[in-house]
Amino acid sequence: DLKYEPGAWYTFLFVIPVPLAAKVFAPKITARYVAQQRHMTKTSRDLSLLVKYTLFNVAIFCALPLCIWHDPKDWYTSRGLFGYVWKLMLINALIYPLFAFVGLANLCKLRAVSKVDVDNPPKGMVQFVYRTLFEPPPIAQENALRSVMKLFLMGLFFLPLFPLGMVLSFFGLVLHYWACKYQLLRLSKRPYRQSHEMADGALRVVALSAVLLSITLFVFLAPSLTGVGEDELRWLAEMATWGSVATLLLQPMARRLRYSRRRGTAEDEVDYYLAQRAWPKHQKYH
Numbered sequence: 001d002l003k004y005e006p007g008a009w010y011t012f013l014f015v016i017p018v019p020l021a022a023k024v025f026a027p028k029i030t031a032r033y034v035a036q037q038r039h040m041t042k043t044s045r046d047l048s049l050l051v052k053y054t055l056f057n058v059a060i061f062c063a064l065p066l067c068i069w070h071d072p073k074d075w076y077t078s079r080g081l082f083g084y085v086w087k088l089m090l091i092n093a094l095i096y097p098l099f100a101f102v103g104l105a106n107l108c109k110l111r112a113v114s115k116v117d118v119d120n121p122p123k124g125m126v127q128f129v130y131r132t133l134f135e136p137p138p139i140a141q142e143n144a145l146r147s148v149m150k151l152f153l154m155g156l157f158f159l160p161l162f163p164l165g166m167v168l169s170f171f172g173l174v175l176h177y178w179a180c181k182y183q184l185l186r187l188s189k190r191p192y193r194q195s196h197e198m199a200d201g202a203l204r205v206v207a208l209s210a211v212l213l214s215i216t217l218f219v220f221l222a223p224s225l226t227g228v229g230e231d232e233l234r235w236l237a238e239m240a241t242w243g244s245v246a247t248l249l250l251q252p253m254a255r256r257l258r259y260s261r262r263r264g265t266a267e268d269e270v271d272y273y274l275a276q277r278a279w280p281k282h283q284k285y286h
Contacts, residue, residue, distance in 0.1 A: 026056050027143070043194050047201045048140040053146040054153070054205055058212075061088065061150060061156040072223035075161060085158050089165055092154065093172025094149040100179035103187045105137045126255045139188040145202055148173060156209050160220035210247070214240035 030052050039045040065088075067079035076082050113133045116125065155169030183193075218234060 001023070012134045023107075026060075027146075030056070039130070041197075042192055043197045047197050049142040050145050050198065050201060051205070053142065057146070058153055058157070059149040061092075061268070063155055066219070075220075082162060085154075085162055086165065086168070089154055089162075089168050089172070092147070092151050093168060093175065096144075097172075097175040097179035098186075100183040103183075106187055107136055109133065127198075136187055136189045138191055139184050140179070141191065141194065141198060144176070145198065148176050149202060149205060152206070153212070155211060156213050157214065157216055159221075160217050171237065172178070207247070210244035211241055213243055 001147070030049060034045060034048050034052065037045075037048065039048065065081055065084055069075060069084075074080045077246070114129065116133070118130075151169050151172045152214070155165045158165050217236070222234070
């Protein structure tokens with residue numbers, strides 16, 4: 001009988017397929033669930049997808065490996081947590097930019113078009129539908145932000161264990177930026193009109209990650225300290241946690257206070273003709 005030993009070869013038979021399955025099936029299941037919810041706009045729907053993707057990625061790519069290698073003695077072994085983390089971060093830093101630069105979605109769409117028999121088209125394949133097959137696919141902003149947030153949160157979660165992981169995350173984020181820019185300008189059609197809600201939601205998640213960092217500091221550094229050092233680390237982690245929570249709670253109040261100071265009379269507000277620029281042409285009545 002196989003005895004469970006963290007770092008053994010059969011441990012990777014469980015650890016590696018789980019993130020792969022999560023990367024393939026989790027977006028489909030989440031998208032189907034979010035489609036059943038009622039959202040006022042497409043941007044709010046995509047924001048809901050982003051939040052659920054982020055929570056799921058933290059559970060699979062951060063919490064699950066820590067639960068498997070829960071013993072600190074197995075963190076820096078040859079097949080321990082450290083080796084698994086830096087390999088997984090390297091894959092996450094390269095896989096999305098690689099797919100974006102290659103244009104995997106475009107290649108799949110062209111392959112689907114090549115299978116259409118023009119002389120004997122399938123039922124419902126009219127000229128308009130056939131012409132839309134040659135359009136480039138739209139860029140999914142929630143998928144791009146999901147990959148960015150996953151790489152950033154992994155580097156932040158394992159920062160006490162692997163400090164160079166933030167350097168790896170930095171270069172991965174730079175690659176993600178250029179990959180998203182190239183995909184948006186060269187390989188995708190024009191996206192729908194989006195508001196700033198997605199960016200604000202991602203920034204709120206980044207602010208919430210400060211609480212996550214204060215917790216992981218104690219989890220990864222406590223086993224290496226004893227006595228006074230452990231007590232000071234616990235005190236530092238508690239102060240960082242409460243400070244992060246207080247900052248998150250005070251942010252909405254500071255935002256409302258800043259906007260209330262800017263608010264003036266009706267004459268000081270946006271001019272009528274200037275406001276017309278915020279509406280598309282088909283929604284204007286003149």
